[in-house]
Structures are given as C-alpha cells and as structure tokens.
Amino acid sequence: MDPDAVADVERVPHGGASDPTLLDFSANTNPERPRGVAGVYESAYGAATRYPSDDYCAFRTAAGEYLGCEPLSVVPTAGGSEALRLAVEVTLDPDDAALLPKPSFGEYEREVRLQGAEPAFVDHDRLLRTDPEPYRMVVVCNPNNPTGDAYPRADLRAYAQECRAADTVLLVDEAFLDFTDHRTLAGEPGVVVARSLTKMFGLPGLRAGMAVATGDLRERLDAARPAWGLSTPAADVGTYCLHRTKFVAETRDRVRNERARMIDALEPAYEVWPSDSPFLLLDVGDRSVESVMAAAREDGIVLRDATTFRGLDSHVRVAVRRPDENDRLLDAL
Numbered sequence: 001m002d003p004d005a006v007a008d009v010e011r012v013p014h015g016g017a018s019d020p021t022l023l024d025f026s027a028n029t030n031p032e033r034p035r036g037v038a039g040v041y042e043s044a045y046g047a048a049t050r051y052p053s054d055d056y057c058a059f060r061t062a063a064g065e066y067l068g069c070e071p072l073s074v075v076p077t078a079g080g081s082e083a084l085r086l087a088v089e090v091t092l093d094p095d096d097a098a099l100l101p102k103p104s105f106g107e108y109e110r111e112v113r114l115q116g117a118e119p120a121f122v123d124h125d126r127l128l129r130t131d132p133e134p135y136r137m138v139v140v141c142n143p144n145n146p147t148g149d150a151y152p153r154a155d156l157r158a159y160a161q162e163c164r165a166a167d168t169v170l171l172v173d174e175a176f177l178d179f180t181d182h183r184t185l186a187g188e189p190g191v192v193v194a195r196s197l198t199k200m201f202g203l204p205g206l207r208a209g210m211a212v213a214t215g216d217l218r219e220r221l222d223a224a225r226p227a228w229g230l231s232t233p234a235a236d237v238g239t240y241c242l243h244r245t246k247f248v249a250e251t252r253d254r255v256r257n258e259r260a261r262m263i264d265a266l267e268p269a270y271e272v273w274p275s276d277s278p279f280l281l282l283d284v285g286d287r288s289v290e291s292v293m294a295a296a297r298e299d300g301i302v303l304r305d306a307t308t309f310r311g312l313d314s315h316v317r318v319a320v321r322r323p324d325e326n327d328r329l330l331d332a333l
Helices: 037-047 057-067 080-089 107-114 153-165 215-224 232-242 245-266 289-298 323-332
Strands: 074-077 097-102 118-123 137-141 169-173 191-196 209-212 279-283 315-319
Touching (some): 037 232, 057 191, 057 209, 057 232, 074 080, 074 215, 080 215, 097 107, 191 215, 245 279, 245 323, 289 315, 289 323
Parallel strands (some): 097 118, 169 191
Antiparallel strands (some): 191 209
C-alpha cells in the first residue's frame, strides 16, 4: 500500500441494514444457512483458545474439492474483500494502470487507488473486448454487481489468454458465482480468483473467503497473506459449508425461480436488468430513487441505492430472498 495515497481514498458505500426490525433487500446474502452451522461454530470455541494452524489444510482441501482445483492453489482470506486487496497489493505498484468495469463494485477502484495506481474504466459488457496490454491488472466481476449478468466461461478463458500474452494479471471476483451454474475460473494460469463464502452461505459477519491462483501468483499471494488471517470459527464453519453441496443446489433453484417470478411482477413498472445473480437492478424511470426507497422503508423494507455505482443515476438494487419476503417487496414496489 502506498502511504501517500491513503489520505486521498474514501470508504465505499455498501448494502446492509443495521436495524434488525427492517427487511433488508439492500444486501445480497442468502437469508438461509446450512443446517448444522451453529453447532460447528459452537464447537470451534475450544479450539479458539489457541492459535489456528496456519496451513489451513482442511479448509484448503474442502475449497479445492468445491472449486475443482488444487488445494494448494487456495489462499485463505478473511472474506472476499481481503482476497481482492491481497491480489491488488501483490500486483500493482504506484503509477501502474488497472482496468475496471463500470458500473461495478466500488472496492475495486478503492483498492487500486490505495496502491497509488491509476484506475481506468470501461463498460462491463465491453470489458472482454478491451486490449489488456496497457494495464498491469484487469478486474472482472462475474456475475457483475450491480447488474447481475455473468460472462460465458469460454469468453473469460479466451480473455485470460490475451492477458497472459500481455503480462497482465486478470483478477476475477466470483463472489456471486455460487448462485449460478457457471464454472469457476479457479486454476487458470495468470488469473487470481477471489471468492466469498459469506454470500451463498448467509454468514457475512463470519468473514471467510479465499484467493485462488497458480504458479508465481499463488506464491506471492501466500507469502503476503497475514498470519492466522482466517479465524478458527471461520475456518471450521467454512470447511463445513463447502461440503454442503445439496444446500447450494437448493439455493440455486430457489433463487432462479424467485428471480423469474419477481421480474415478471416488476415489469413493466420498472426496467429490470437481466440477471444471473441473487439480486436485480431496477431502473425507476421518471420517479426519484429517493422516493422509491422512502416508500419501501415506510413498509419496513430497505433497498440499495444503486446511484452510488459509477454510471447509474436512476437505479435501485434489490435482493432475491425467500418467497414470502419477496411478496412483501413486490407489494411495496
């Protein structure tokens, strides 16, 4: 991190409501959790009285099986955001350039600027047609947040090959890929994949995730990661969750069905972006974003103001939750 850059970088808005009496459609985490998680968390208490084993063997093995990659390619991190920071830190020097999608997750720009590097932006649906040669790093969000659309894996692999030829690191944020049937890019040479366990498994406060890479990239990530960066409860619960493949399949089915139902109900009152994700981006048209959010809040519902994403000025983002909760949202909107 460039000390001279820190003073000029601000924090980024995120979803999530702190009031538990409100129905939170602003955060895109699963409202369900795998059965048995509470017991695993409680059992971790005894082991938390000593330092965790820094090799995280069980966690890496479970992650390798889940993603279909070599366990040693997995670098444990305290959530997907730490995986992003780690990848950016070991790649960018001051005055390097990084190509970022827009609209997309604001943390990408923040992390690039914290290194003293310079972000450049391109429309997310044009990114894979952009020459990577001028950039030290290219960031892809797959599926993209807040639009929700995913890239075909063949197109991503072809672009990864272009990045390798240009000596450009491709960082792929797969925080929401669990909700789709798309295969991960984990294990692809020259690529760093950032994953979050907390979206699919509904535990954002746990802070469990990973970066996945091969070769020199993997060595750099593993050398730079903080010692004991993943707590014992996070490692144990994460390992348990990674084996819950039936839960993942059931969640995908629920999200797919509910998403289609919500789109049918919301159109044509709102323009809805096609989505592969557990959220929908809505253009509110000639209404103000503030009035739509305020009306929903009167019904006890929190939406995400999507105008904080670069390039959006008339949009809100809503999560796809349980059927009865989605009915409340549809009634409010």
